[in-house]
Amino acid sequence: MTKPTKTGLAGAAVMNRAQFLKLLGGSAFAAMAGSFGLTTAALAEGGDLVVGISSDIKTLDPQMSPLDVFRHTIRSTVFEALVFINPETLSADPMLADSWQKSDDGLTWTFNLKSGVTWHNGSPFTAADVVYSITRVQDAKVGSPFAPQLTAISKAEAKDDKTVVLTLAHTVPGLLANLAVIQIVNEASIGTITTAPVGTGPFKFANWAPGDRIRVEKYDGHRDPPKVAAIEWRIVPDSQARLAGLQDGSLQMVALVEGKDVIQAQSSAGIEVIQTKPYVLYENFNINTKRAPFDDKRVRQALAFAFDRAAYTKSIWFGFARPTINPVPPEMATYLPGSAEQYPFDLDKAAALLAEAGFSKDRPLTMEILTPTGFDSLKSMALVLQDNLNRIGHKVTVRELEITVWIDRILTKPDYDLTTNNYNTGPEDPASMFNSPNLAPTANVSLWNPPGYADLVGKAAAEIKPEKQVELYQELQKLLLEEMPQITIDHLPLFFLGSEATKSLVIGPSGIDDYKKIAL
Template sequence: MRTLSRRHFLAASSAIALFIRSDKPVWAEDKPQAGGTLSVILQPEPVTLSPTNNMAQPTQTVAGNIFDGLVYYDFDLKPQPCLATSWDLARDGKTVTFHLRHGVKWHDGKPFTSADVKWSLENIWKTIHPRNKALFENVSAVETPDDFTVVLKFSKPSLPIFSVLNGVGAPILPRHLYEGTDILGSPYNNKPVGTGAFVFKEWKRGEYVLLERNPDYWDSGKPYLDRILFRIIPDPAARAAAVEKGEIQYAPFNAIPLRDVERFSQLPNVKIDRRGYDWISPLLYLDFNVENQYLKHQRVRQALAHAIDRNAMARIVWFGFGKPAISPVPSAVATFHDSTVPQYAFDPKKAEALLDEAGFKRGADGTRFAITHDYLPYGDDYRRTAEFIKQALHKIGVEVTIRSQDTAAFIKRIYGDRDFDLSLSWNSAFPDPQIGVVRAYWSGWLGTQTPWTNGSGYRNAEVDGLIQAAAVEGNPEARVADFKRFQQIVLTELPTLPLLEMQFFSVHAANLRDIVSQGDQTYSTLKNAWFDGKAKG
């Protein structure tokens, strides 16, 4: 078999990772010091600790420390060795061979082998994982000639897979604990056993998740920390106070109120960091339930889009930590982003005209119709966004009732019961639309009750065809063309309204070093983090 070396493959696939290169980690030249407990904000509390079929941010934040992947991603979003030390890609793109690391153990002491990768691909990645089902559906065979070699045979190429092979992107589970059991009902989903730098110790509901240092970790000398204590603090003011007092040393994903960021940036004992989110490329969006008696009309959806001032939303609600989005493929994913899509500028008069044309004129009380809005319960920023949208739609005669619930109830309502009209959430687009974008539009997810997939209930045969064609297209230019046509259609029919390209930030203690050491950091391991006991403030 003719193969491309790893070096040549990375050069050939550089178009997949098109984000701005981040600076090297600060203090990288200092000698790390071992020891200490890192207290981290985890908001909200996860529904599960297993990334098998739940892509919620809190789950992945914890799981990235428990599960290693075949690779991790550097600041250029290029894959680097982790559980796979090297890999070969055949020139026709239909065979990939991974060479696995020797001497890796699961947290229960059992050896990690190629059988675990094969089982996970066949039973997780191809079946229940929201992002990977389409990416790996063309794997026709998985061969394991020995304990340290995995050979994937594809019926058709699948270029995007090299952007999802980290610990949460393509989670590898211990076959000996899951095989022959109910995967989704397994007790190990909430007391996970991985191969990562930290071992699950305890989950005290409503209070914390505790991980401890893995003494048998394959990366000698790491992790430096003794423990990670993920603390659950629902109140944003209390989270900010805990960070300021030094009780919390790491707070990712906008854990403190946005209005406090400027003040925190002046404090000597903390630092604000925007790095580590490169891999996810987050997008805030509004799902329209296209089965609703009003929202099933395209003109109504377009009208509501024209009623929302996304520039004002970015400025007032999100304090500039985001910019208006025009497509579900963010501008940071530059190769695939289409700037010529139909756009919905803030225009209340046009919104009112479209509603009139759709047959929903104002009644005697000025109201056209009433709908409900369920927002993602991840904090005050999402609640305030829902209130902003409520006020905007009121001005064009659409009355909105805002409903709040915990994360489990939100997931069940939106993706299970489908008992909603508008739904506010965010997704990660990742470096390729096939990974994070198309799950919101592909009709194949309907009826599966899988979180963060096709929430709107959208069905379009041409869109399905474009998604499926791009998944197996070996010509990069043809894939770009498929995705640009995809964007033109979904931005015209508008089952989902892109709102903002989000900019997350983290707050961490000034003496916490190397908290960001790779491009997928916020969903990956903190094995490189350490406390500098000599640091001031």
């Protein structure tokens, strides 16, 4: 059935797929979709956009969802922020704020809000809601993972119903990018935000059946109402079943797919690949730097040498990802030149560094790598590192965990050695990466905050002069690459698959997408 080829992955893919479909006449896809509970009834519901996602969300509260990969579902539809980062220009477009001015010293920002905006419960949206949302994120008792984005704001006040004035403790060039991820919530209904969230977004929350589906419906009171009647996200952990759903029409879109899905979609008619710029996401291993022996940077550097990033991106991502050890993409002005190629794959070097730290074949390093279910590429990443380390005599196990259990183990109550992960690079603002749970000094998954790091992050985020800013961020990257609290593997775009109609989805770089233009 298949001819032996040396490297012809793509060629083999097309040929095999064609043969395969001829063989099964597409019926296997339909049968599989049926067995996974997808029905074609969705089409008859009329104007519903049904989207397949691989795992559940952790919470409906848009200010509390730190590592949910699919938090964009609720955050992009039910809620809105002051501004929206345009994925093409990477600059801020108006969203809830109509316009804004900053004072000459850059310390006072005035936002004029859109008028006529109402909450889903009918009450009018006012400046007080913005002030409440900002103070809620900043409140240490709330413990929002977005708090580091707002450290510079010392005061938020409502000048009148439609004007918000933010006073900054120091200048922040990336303030708009920071505000773009702070979703504005409704104070009156805050008590029920985790069960019945109320937002100002184009869709109102309908229901969430954990482990099964999330549904939002068109909000007619929106100033720019969406064209679809509802969006329903179905949790279909199996990637093949999601593709099958697209083929038989029970799903109109699949969110955040991997290289193997893109390859399979490219060779089937009627499935479009929707993607962002190629450096919006990075995959990495987070290392628990508080736990011995991973508190020893030689061990962490050894792990970085023990992974063949180039081979991984080529085979697991079919070349759609780009290998790098530096989370900052070369496209950003702050990138440290030449750094992406550091730590080339070198098992001898890894073994030598581990030996220095006291680990050898006779005294093997024993560790467990966690990986969340539903992310096949992350699992492959874990298996490759496991194999490489086992080959030089160490004892590595890989454990796959449901995403909510996984979040508990790595974030809520950290209890792990290593975990696979992925994060947005935040290309719109160099500070973004260092302000979010991946690297924020106050709270990051690697529990890494060496002396001086917080100061450096603060200084870099406040620096207005471009040359000086680049210098500070390069210093940060040097520190990161030397200390290796996380092993970055690759940069990649966000991929969605969908029917022709869904191509008008706008995927934002920081996980806020725009579904309003999609018409079925």
